[in-house]
Amino acid sequence: MTIAERPAEASNESEQSLIARICNGDSSRFAELVKPYERRVYATALALLRNDADAQDVAQEAILKAFANLRQFRGESRFSTWLIQITVNEARMRQRKQHAELFEPLDEAKDKDDEGAYTPRDFADWREIPSEALERSEIRALLAKALASLAQKYREVFLLRDVQRMSIEETGKVLNISIASVKTRLLRARLMLRDILGPDMAEGWFSRAPFGKGSKPW
Amino acid sequence: MVVSCEQVWQEISNYLDGEVSPQLRSAMEAHFRECRRCTAVLDGTRNVVHLYADDRLVELPPGFSANWQRKLAETMPLPRGTAYGWLIAVAALALVSGSFALARLNSSVLTPLRSYHAEPGTGVPPGMMVEVAADGKTFHVPGCKYLHKHEHQGEGEVRLVAASEAIREGYVPCVRCLRQYLNR
Numbered sequence: 001m002t003i004a005e006r007p008a009e010a011s012n013e014s015e016q017s018l019i020a021r022i023c024n025g026d027s028s029r030f031a032e033l034v035k036p037y038e039r040r041v042y043a044t045a046l047a048l049l050r051n052d053a054d055a056q057d058v059a060q061e062a063i064l065k066a067f068a069n070l071r072q073f074r075g076e077s078r079f080s081t082w083l084i085q086i087t088v089n090e091a092r093m094r095q096r097k098q099h100a101e102l103f104e105p106l107d108e109a110k111d112k113d114d115e116g117a118y119t120p121r122d123f124a125d126w127r128e129i130p131s132e133a134l135e136r137s138e139i140r141a142l143l144a145k146a147l148a149s150l151a152q153k154y155r156e157v158f159l160l161r162d163v164q165r166m167s168i169e170e171t172g173k174v175l176n177i178s179i180a181s182v183k184t185r186l187l188r189a190r191l192m193l194r195d196i197l198g199p200d201m202a203e204g205w206f207s208r209a210p211f212g213k214g215s216k217p218w
Numbered sequence: 219m220v221v222s223c224e225q226v227w228q229e230i231s232n233y234l235d236g237e238v239s240p241q242l243r244s245a246m247e248a249h250f251r252e253c254r255r256c257t258a259v260l261d262g263t264r265n266v267v268h269l270y271a272d273d274r275l276v277e278l279p280p281g282f283s284a285n286w287q288r289k290l291a292e293t294m295p296l297p298r299g300t301a302y303g304w305l306i307a308v309a310a311l312a313l314v315s316g317s318f319a320l321a322r323l324n325s326s327v328l329t330p331l332r333s334y335h336a337e338p339g340t341g342v343p344p345g346m347m348v349e350v351a352a353d354g355k356t357f358h359v360p361g362c363k364y365l366h367k368h369e370h371q372g373e374g375e376v377r378l379v380a381a382s383e384a385i386r387e388g389y390v391p392c393v394r395c396l397r398q399y400l401n402r
Binding site: 027028030031035038039042043046052056059060063064067068117118119120122123124125126129131133134135140143144147158162163165168183186187190191193194197198201 | 228230255267274285290
């Protein structure tokens with residue numbers, strides 16, 4: 001079984017004609033175009049910035065930028081990919097600004113993929129995780145925290161490929177890195193997340209009562 | 219083809235993405251059948267990918283949609299060249315021309331002529347200066363001897379006004395001194 005890419009969203013044709021109408025002056029329909037993707041825009045900004053206030057701010061800026069530059073969208077990629085690319089760029093700009101203010105270099109400076117093999121640390125069997133588990137806010141918080149703990153270069157690749165379900169090619173294009181780099185970073189990101197989440201997942205975390213008798217939620 | 223655990227870990231991500239050759243795929247599958255540790259790594263990694271691919275992972279903060287839509291509305295230019303714009307232009311034109319029509323109606327119809335037997339002085343140049351008596355009915359070229367005696371001698375004061383003003387006040391042209399402007 002392989003990992004599927006995100007299925008085609010709104011029919012490409014109707015999206016294209018909607019974009020054409022907006023470019024011809026029907027600006028009021030831009031909200032209709034963006035609404036299906038706003039959660040993904042916000043999720044991207046949040047995963048990169050790890051801060052809700054900054055994420056909301058950057059997501060909003062990205063959407064406004066997409067409106068201002070919609071005429072430059074040539075339809076070579078999906079509209080959603082183009083929108084996410086703008087979001088990634090806006091988030092990176094925000095990070096650079098913040099790092100410049102703190103006089104700290106970005107860890108991107110030493111941007112060399114760890115070519116050495118990654119050895120999994122945890123070999124316990126995972127239970128089958130029911131998708132209903134995501135209805136529980138503590139599970140979502142656990143996953144978000146694990147993702148936030150990854151270094152930026154791994155987090156970016158995992159976010160686009162596995163959270164946004166872009167293809168490997170699209171991920172490389174958005175991040176401006178080679179396909180080989182996408183694959184290397186993706187492998188590491190997936191294995192690291194598995195190791196981080198493993199103790200909780202493997203020990204039947206999901207079958208436990210959230211807060212059993214005598215246990216404290218903190 | 220036989221693969222080691224280390225090779226499997228290196229390729230496990232590509233395996234999930236369908237990015238390995240058929241030979242490597244079958245070698246890895248054979249390995250998984252034998253190796254419980256690598257199967258655990260495979261299952262765990264697949265679980266990670268499935269969990270994070272779920273759209274429910276992130277909830278939109280309340281008010282997020284409304285905020286960006288309000289910001290967007292602030293940056294949007296007013297509609298130009300749209301049906302709405304044309305509608306406004308036509309309504310404004312109707313209002314202006316309507317008020318002019320009403321003004322003309324007021325001056326030409328609502329002010330009664332001082333003599334119902336005469337014709338209105340529509341042919342007289344509006345800027346021409348003419349003489350009228352306050353209690354008279356006609357306007358005249360200055361010096362016209364037909365300015366009624368009564369008009370000269372009566373209480374009514376004689377004024378020199380523009381023909382358009384005399385017409386607006388209901389005076390009619392003198393059929394003698396202003397004959398050339400009548401019946402044209």
